[in-house]
Amino acid sequence: MKKRGETAISPTREEDYPEWYQQVIKASDLAERSAVRGCMVIRPWGYALWENIMGALDAMFKATGVQNAYFPLFIPLSFLEKEAEHVEGFAKECAVVTHHRLEKGPDGGLVPAGLLQEPLVVRPTSETIIGDSFSRWISSYRDLPILINQWANVVRWELRTRIFLRTSEFLWQEGHTAHASAEEAIERTLLMLDIYARLAEEYLAMPVIKGRKSASERFPGAVDTFSIESMMQDRKALQAGTSHFLGQNFARASGITFQNAEEKEEYAWTTSWGSSTRMIGGLIMTHGDDNGIILPPRVASAHAVLLPIYRSDKEKAEVMTYAGNLARELQDVRYHDAPLRIQIDARDTGGARNWDWIKKGIPLRVEIGPRDITQNAVYLGRRDKGNTDKVSLKREAFIGEVPRILDEIQKNLYERALAYRKAYTITLDDRDGFYAFFTSKNADPPEIHGGFAFSHWCGSQDCEAKIKDDLGVTIRCIPLDAGPENGSCICCGNASTERVVFAKAY
RNA sequence: CGGGGCGUGGCGCAGUCUGGCAGCGCGCCUGCUUUGGGAGCAGGAAGUCGGAGGUUCAAAUCCUCUCGCCCCGACCA
Structure with a gap:
């Protein structure tokens, strides 16, 4: 690594x-x-x-x-x-389960025995x-x-x-x-x-x-x-x-x-x-970004981690008390009808500890050191912002603001994802443009390319299969919120009454 | 299931061609010094080199078989 x-x-x-x-x-x-x-x-x-x-x-x-x-x-x-x-x-x-018993085999290992009259399928659904x-x-x-x-x-x-x-x-x-x-x-x-x-x-x-x-x-x-x-x-x-x-x-x-x-x-x-x-x-x-995952606050495994910073044992005791009290107060705060999920990481591992939580995608990192205690404040880092983009907030203000900050992160993540999708979603009506859109410039390895193409489809399975064979692109869905529209099929040119979403898929 | 690539301490890798003491960085443990953005020094633990068989005085390295993982394809949520 x-x-x-x-x-x-x-x-x-x-x-x-x-x-x-x-x-x-x-x-x-x-x-x-x-x-x-x-x-x-x-x-x-x-x-x-x-x-x-x-x-x-x-x-x-x-x-x-x-x-x-x-x-x-x-x-x-x-x-x-x-x-x-x-x-x-x-x-x-x-x-498929075919046996219901294990017996000692000739070479000491266990072998299935007791053949079932009717095999049992482990549910695929x-x-x-x-x-x-x-x-x-x-x-x-x-x-x-x-x-x-x-x-x-x-x-x-x-x-x-x-x-x-x-x-x-x-x-x-x-x-x-x-x-x-x-x-x-x-x-x-x-x-x-x-x-x-x-x-x-x-x-x-x-x-x-x-x-x-x-x-x-x-x-x-x-x-x-x-x-x-x-x-x-x-x-x-x-x-x-x-x-x-x-x-x-x-x-x-x-x-x-x-x-x-x-x-x-x-x-x-x-x-x-x-x-x-x-x-x-x-x-x-x-x-996720190149520093790890980013968890949306509404489902995050934890909302915030408190990171005590200290030098001496005396400082550690003070900081830990401050952090413990802060954690308890935060746990009394409700975020969308549930208590905030708070962790304290008291490991004495310096800056590496920060990176662990960045990689884990926790929405908020709250540094607490002697300086913060003096100022009755916290030093806050957000996963939706730069790693060193941090702000000092008064303790009480922070406690009151956490739900709003989390909602802001939630919104930012959604907006960012939506902007990404919009940037690579295209309406295409010509066949050459469609093929170019889904073809990488580099052969091996191909660069990240393509996206969602809204194009007309005549409804024929042959056209669908041809596009899949040629480009590895499939019809992801026929959007529900799009109305009928007359056009011609991106593949065969025949009449079509609606656009569908084409994309490569997982 | 077809094509390609890769399996070496927890992670990432070198060593394999050309056989000769199993290494490096990070992580981990102990101690001291540190500490507001991936700390430093010293010491230490941790590996059946994916597995089995073979060749050889000697195998991570060569041969055969096998298992697993990753990528591409087919299939699928």
Whole structure:
């Protein structure tokens, strides 16, 4: 690792973005690779972040009537087979449990024994097993809607993993609802999409585009898939949450029926929606800089760290008392209906201690030394500003101002990310310009290039596939807030009625 | 799963071509001196050189096999 270099993280984003991503996670103590292929260990600093994300989402879900429940990790193979498209979508990445016992093998090691009659699939998602429950819970239209969420881990046996963005096991929430009408189910699908957008924009400070997926990007078995899409600092798109209208496909597969008011039996209309630890990857790539991650205050693992500065033992005692009292007072301050999260780092490691917290992305660093005690003040550094850009504030004023300062940081991060996205979002109507936009000037390694292109698409899967083959660019979504507009397809030139978002994607 | 690259103390790396005591920087531990922007000096701990097998008097280095990681591609949240 570079010491006393220009930046705390090496390489920089510019030099090697994927490697920067790995290094920044390592340097921030968010997570690390594990002994198990493709799986990660989420360390306390990262898990606290996830807990805050969970807390925010969970409250929003519950405010719309959703209840939490828990379903088994194991899914009978036969359940997965019930929905044809669904099987096809997930079959390749399923982990399968075939045995239930270990025995001593001939060479002293343990070998699986006790073959299961029916193999169990480790859930890649839970539509089928939850559908099984729904089929028994629902008999009348009076039982509907049913609005369930579970916080769980899922396993998808990925060929290529990237920490937080695509791991074989990941943590997520999956919501599953059943309704008496298609309209109500669609309304729920879009409502949950809105909640994901709110989480991203208000809590993670990540501007997103809400949209509908093209048929080829749809969830296996869904009638319609919606997503929120966000631009990372390498200008690739990251899908940070998805919401699916499943029509009656899964109801049919799982036998979820109800008797309507006219005494007729009908299949229910279902939805599912999910968001995962992948959002943490998005957070890192949206806000991180060459000195580490930058945590938005609303979800930050901690809001402020107090850094006592002292020479003698006598000074240390005084400074520690001052810091301890300050910490207690700060913990009584409410920030968005919760106490401030405060840490004290009393390590006697000089300036290196500062850099640790910069790399960890904590919003506020509060230095407290003898000088501050004399002046009844604190010396404040902000992660959204330069590392040496610090100000002295009177103690009482600081305590009163913290929520406002945190909100200002939150806003700055959002504005910065939005400005970045705007700078690399382009409306393109000519094919050559489109190809040039998505082609790097350097072949190996390619520099950071491209972005989001709003272009017309005729709706043909052939055009979509051609652009993907030629450029590695896909349709991220068909934006919901854009109205119809006549134009010609960026690929084939045929008539088109709307613009879609093209980008390279994670 | 195909192509490329890389595995050497916690992190970053040199050493491999041309076999000969396992090294460097940072971090860590102890002591002293320091301290408002990555402190200095002295001492110290920490490695089955990814793993297995082979060649050799001798292997981090050569050969065979294998595992893992990273990048690109296909697939996916």
